[in-house]
Amino acid sequence: MSINSSCSRSFNRLEKILIIGNGGRENSLAWAIQKNELVKKVYLIPGNGGSERINKCERIKIDINNKNELIEKIDSLKIDLVVIGPEIPLANGFADFLRKKGFKVFGPGRDGAKLEFSKSWAKEFMQDANIPTANFWKVNSLDEAQKIIYSSSIPLVVKADGLASGKGVFIPNSKDECLRAAETIFNGKFGKSGNVVVLEEKIQGPEVSVFALCDGERYVLLPTAQDHKRLNEKDKGPNTGGMGAYSPTPLLTKNCLDKVIKDIIEPTINELKKKNIVYQGVIYFGLMITKSGPKVIEYNCRFGDPECQTIMPLMDQNFVFLLEKCAMGNLTGDEKMNYSDKVSGCVIATSKGYPNEYKTGFPIKIGKIDSTDCQIFDSGTSLSKSGELLTDGGRVLSIVCQDKDFDVVFEKAYKNLEKINFDGIYFRNDIGHQVRKKFSQEN
Ligand code: AMP
Numbered sequence: 387m388s389i390n391s392s393c394s395r396s397f398n399r400l401e402k403i404l405i406i407g408n409g410g411r412e413n414s415l416a417w418a419i420q421k422n423e424l425v426k427k428v429y430l431i432p433g434n435g436g437s438e439r440i441n442k443c444e445r446i447k448i449d450i451n452n453k454n455e456l457i458e459k460i461d462s463l464k465i466d467l468v469v470i471g472p473e474i475p476l477a478n479g480f481a482d483f484l485r486k487k488g489f490k491v492f493g494p495g496r497d498g499a500k501l502e503f504s505k506s507w508a509k510e511f512m513q514d515a516n517i518p519t520a521n522f523w524k525v526n527s528l529d530e531a532q533k534i535i536y537s538s539s540i541p542l543v544v545k546a547d548g549l550a551s552g553k554g555v556f557i558p559n560s561k562d563e564c565l566r567a568a569e570t571i572f573n574g575k576f577g578k579s580g581n582v583v584v585l586e587e588k589i590q591g592p593e594v595s596v597f598a599l600c601d602g603e604r605y606v607l608l609p610t611a612q613d614h615k616r617l618n619e620k621d622k623g624p625n626t627g628g629m630g631a632y633s634p635t636p637l638l639t640k641n642c643l644d645k646v647i648k649d650i651i652e653p654t655i656n657e658l659k660k661k662n663i664v665y666q667g668v669i670y671f672g673l674m675i676t677k678s679g680p681k682v683i684e685y686n687c688r689f690g691d692p693e694c695q696t697i698m699p700l701m702d703q704n705f706v707f708l709l710e711k712c713a714m715g716n717l718t719g720d721e722k723m724n725y726s727d728k729v730s731g732c733v734i735a736t737s738k739g740y741p742n743e744y745k746t747g748f749p750i751k752i753g754k755i756d757s758t759d760c761q762i763f764d765s766g767t768s769l770s771k772s773g774e775l776l777t778d779g780g781r782v783l784s785i786v787c788q789d790k791d792f793d794v795v796f797e798k799a800y801k802n803l804e805k806i807n808f809d810g811i812y813f814r815n816d817i818g819h820q821v822r823k824k825f826s827q828e829n
Pocket residue numbers: 520543552555557586587588589590593615672683684
């Protein structure tokens with residue numbers, strides 16, 4: 387899949403791009419951005435052990451919280467576009483800060499990031515815009531939570547209102563479990579993020595991810611994806627940041643996607659405008675396809691990980707123009723996607739113990755891998771003083787491949803995984819089971 391030629395070059399300089407963040411998402415963005423011949427250099431702050439394996443990429447090791455040093459650095463490098471990867475700097479208003487200093491930034495301001503950093507605000511936003519989502523109750527105390535939980539006739543899920551690194555959602559099996567979850571949140575497990583709790587109707591159906599690049603007025607859709615949140619095969623075990631993904635997903639048929647656009651995406655963009663929020667960045671729509679149609683489970687104000695690693699190889703060299711157009715507020719709305727016949731899949735290799743406690747610092751050995759339409763994006767790695775690649779996170783590597791069909795894609799990915807090793811390496815063997823023949827009888 388590629389963005390068609392109507393997304394032509396801009397007239398601004400795009401030689402030097404800065405990406406903020408240190409994960410697989412940021413490395414895959416850097417990889418897609420550097421494909422454009424106008425781009426001479428991609429800087430990552432802080433990046434990770436794999437960033438400098440990517441063509442034209444260089445890490446800058448400064449603390450992004452030291453704003454004066456950062457501004458001096460960006461000024462001296464003459465950065466043409468800043469792309470902010472993770473939610474925390476966005477929620478802290480980092481995009482606003484850079485824009486005020488005159489930089490072109492891809493990433494929403496604090497007002498737009500609220501779609502992600504306050505679940506109750508996002509639910510009220512959807513209510514205002516009549517966007518299909520699970521029913522909800524915003525509660526400020528355990529007493530209030532208790533009353534709703536024990537009077538409710540439907541199963542509920544319990545969520546901390548604020549950012550909680552993907553750990554603030556509980557799916558209880560009983561009312562007592564529900565109450566304990568609310569208690570855990572109110573007792574401060576997530577700090578201020580748990581001052582408010584959202585109780586939500588538990589809904590059912592497969593989950594899919596949709597991404598819209600927005601310039602404050604218009605939007606462009608990227609390929610759809612489905613990720614695997616659970617740690618173990620057959621989608622069992624604890625929730626993780628994501629164990630793998632594939633793109634595009636056949637669950638979003640044309641009819642279903644049309645419905646998503648009409649009932650969810652366009653009302654979201656319109657409601658942002660109505661609330662005077664100039665959203666220049668990506669909106670991630672986490673959707674559940676329920677029996678009564680698609681519903682929003684959550685919004686994110688940044689690319690999902692590992693969906694980003696999965697869809698970046700489907701972008702052509704024009705991708706960076708799209709980011710810049712969003713940052714400038716000048717998408718035309720005609721930047722339509724052309725579907726090629728390639729599909730993409732990503733398998734995440736994690737450290738033993740993830741998503742709970744794990745050790746880091748183990749050497750990573752990567753043998754001779756098949757690099758035909760295959761990429762390895764480092765998610766959590768570092769380099770030792772002697773330059774040896776070491777594990778440095780729960781999710782360590784993203785192994786991504788593209789081909790004509792998903793069976794070949796995952797065959798290549800798993801063959802490459804055989805050539806990769808580090809102490810305690812773990813990955814699921816059934817990523818993409820929804821679209822692989824080998825698993826079709828089980829699904
Ligand atoms: P969130 O961080 O809000 O995306 O929630 C994490 C995961 O919890 C989702 O990917 C779903 O699998 C599950 N979840 C969240 N909200 C609901 C809901 N209302 N009903 C059922 N499952 C949910």
